Amino acid sequence: MIRKGTRIYSILHKKCPRCQEGNLFISGAYTKKFMEMPSKCPVCQLNYEPEPAFYTGAMYVSYALQVALFTTIYVALRVLFNPAMEVYFIAMIGIPVVLAPVTLRLSRAIYINFFFSYDPEWIKTTANHDGTVAAQKN
Numbered sequence: 001m002i003r004k005g006t007r008i009y010s011i012l013h014k015k016c017p018r019c020q021e022g023n024l025f026i027s028g029a030y031t032k033k034f035m036e037m038p039s040k041c042p043v044c045q046l047n048y049e050p051e052p053a054f055y056t057g058a059m060y061v062s063y064a065l066q067v068a069l070f071t072t073i074y075v076a077l078r079v080l081f082n083p084a085m086e087v088y089f090i091a092m093i094g095i096p097v098v099l100a101p102v103t104l105r106l107s108r109a110i111y112i113n114f115f116f117s118y119d120p121e122w123i124k125t126t127a128n129h130d131g132t133v134a135a136q137k138n
């Protein structure tokens with residue numbers, strides 16, 4: 001069980017990195033709008049795109065995930081089945097294409113977690129939830 005307050009919780013559950021309650025994405029991975037994100041967290045108002053083209057850097061995370069996926073597919077096929085070359089070709093194209101929505105969303109969730117941390121005091125210290133701090137932290 002992954003507990004709330006860790007980055008891995010935010011990444012795997014696709015939750016806001018600051019409050020870990022608001023969703024990072026509007027809909028599910030296998031829907032038409034699988035990459036659409038709200039502009040701000042519906043709970044703590046964290047701006048999900050702090051600068052233009054913020055998620056361009058997520059391409060590097062996506063690249064790392066794809067390399068890990070290719071390696072896993074190759075090793076699994078080689079060790080378990082040792083199939084013909086055509087099977088490798090089909091599996092190494094097909095599986096990443098089918099999993100593309102999952103890896104793209106995961107790469108964005110990982111990338112935004114590089115820049116923001118869990119802050120359980122945030123909701124308590126904001127009165128109007130517009131992003132401005134209304135009360136001082138103790």
Ligand SMILES: [Zn+2]
Pocket residue numbers: 016017018019020021022041042043044045046
């Ligand atoms: Zn939030």
